[in-house]
Amino acid sequence: MQKSTFGNRAALMFSALAATVVLAGIAMPAEAQTYGDCTITGKKGSMPLTPAIPGQLTVEVALPAPGWWNGDTPATIKDGYEYCMAANIAHRAGLDKVAVVNVSWESLIAGQTKNFDLSLSEASITPERKKVIDFSTPYFNSDIGVLVKTTTKVTADNIRSMRIGVHQGTTGADFAANVIKPTEPIKVFPDTAGMFTALAAGQIDIALSDTAYVLGQAANSHGTMKVVGQYTTGETYGAIYPKGSANEEKINQIIQSMADDGTLKMLTQKYLAAAWGQDPTKIPYFKP
Numbered sequence: 001m002q003k004s005t006f007g008n009r010a011a012l013m014f015s016a017l018a019a020t021v022v023l024a025g026i027a028m029p030a031e032a033q034t035y036g037d038c039t040i041t042g043k044k045g046s047m048p049l050t051p052a053i054p055g056q057l058t059v060e061v062a063l064p065a066p067g068w069w070n071g072d073t074p075a076t077i078k079d080g081y082e083y084c085m086a087a088n089i090a091h092r093a094g095l096d097k098v099a100v101v102n103v104s105w106e107s108l109i110a111g112q113t114k115n116f117d118l119s120l121s122e123a124s125i126t127p128e129r130k131k132v133i134d135f136s137t138p139y140f141n142s143d144i145g146v147l148v149k150t151t152t153k154v155t156a157d158n159i160r161s162m163r164i165g166v167h168q169g170t171t172g173a174d175f176a177a178n179v180i181k182p183t184e185p186i187k188v189f190p191d192t193a194g195m196f197t198a199l200a201a202g203q204i205d206i207a208l209s210d211t212a213y214v215l216g217q218a219a220n221s222h223g224t225m226k227v228v229g230q231y232t233t234g235e236t237y238g239a240i241y242p243k244g245s246a247n248e249e250k251i252n253q254i255i256q257s258m259a260d261d262g263t264l265k266m267l268t269q270k271y272l273a274a275a276w277g278q279d280p281t282k283i284p285y286f287k288p
Contacts, residue, residue, distance in 0.1 A: 045094030
């Protein structure tokens with residue numbers, strides 16, 4: 001997310017939450033094996049690695065993240081862009097299990113969590129974050145979207161006079177403060193759920209976050225919210241590795257192979273474009 005970082009988005013005293021679910025690969029013919037409800041591509045075990053916990057790929061995420069992780073808890077997640085991305089990484093690494101661990105965003109982005117292989121949580125790659133965490137090769141391009149109630153009229157000209165809500169510690173929060181510079185005080189929320197609830201209640205006029213993320217919220221709002229514009233940032237999402245991970249180079253190779261063979265594009269079309277119900281390239285761009 002342009003969780004400031006995607007990132008995103010501090011007394012960082014949250015400890016990693018602990019809800020871990022292990023999903024075993026189903027024994028099926030080669031190339032047809034599945035993890036949850038994911039489509040699996042590539043050759044199993046073609047890029048082996050030694051995981052943090054033997055026998056499984058341990059992946060951290062800050063939930064909720066609809067479209068990316070479809071489900072509110074590790075136990076309910078069976079698909080989504082990043083979940084299925086993790087499943088495909090596990091497959092190519094020769095691992096039959098994906099363990100999903102839900103953690104706080106603050107702990108994740110501060111490099112406070114341990115015993116995992118990578119995190120996939122829509123984290124924007126920034127120089128500041130690189131000081132404390134290691135990022136993978138980019139896997140998704142991200143801009144910042146403007147989410148409003150469908151009855152609210154917001155344009156590039158009047159946005160500075162609006163009440164803007166942001167997710168604490170995200171690049172969206174940085175962008176609002178340093179680029180948009182609204183005349184009304186910025187409302188900072190500890191999580192996106194609280195920000196979206198405040199928007200629905202009329203406590204803020206705008207929820208500012210990654211275009212990809214607010215599109216997911218708009219799609220789930222039953223027509224009560226819409227994305228009226230976006231700002232280009234040139235940001236990209238990257239997986240987060242434990243600092244100094246021995247698997248960084250190998251997982252980077254797997255991610256690049258998934259980009260090269262069209263797997264990441266397939267995941268975008270299947271889990272994001274369909275869920276959003278609109279083409280993000282058709283959303284107008286605002287100039288700061």
